[in-house]
């Protein structure tokens with residue numbers, strides 16, 4: 001028995017943490033969808049979350065952002081629709097959208 005993990009050359013910290021266990025996550029309460037920026041209310045509820053991180057972080061963590069149903073479905077479709085959601089959430093993260 002041992003607790004060593006073999007680390008192939010070129011392995012990043014993110015690779016290692018992802019393989020070993022779930023990264024710590026940080027969620028931010030928001031009253032708007034992180035992609036379309038529309039407010040959540042009785043008819044527009046949180047339907048999913050974008051879980052994301054950046055390889056440039058010194059300490060890797062997962063950031064969790066709430067999405068409405070339409071944006072959560074776009075994210076699942078992949079391709080250009082997924083890219084559009086990710087670009088919009090990046091604006092949200094960078095504070096380019098008032099929250």
Ligand SMILES: [Zn+2]
Pocket residue numbers: 033034035036037038067068069070071072
């Ligand atoms: Zn949305």
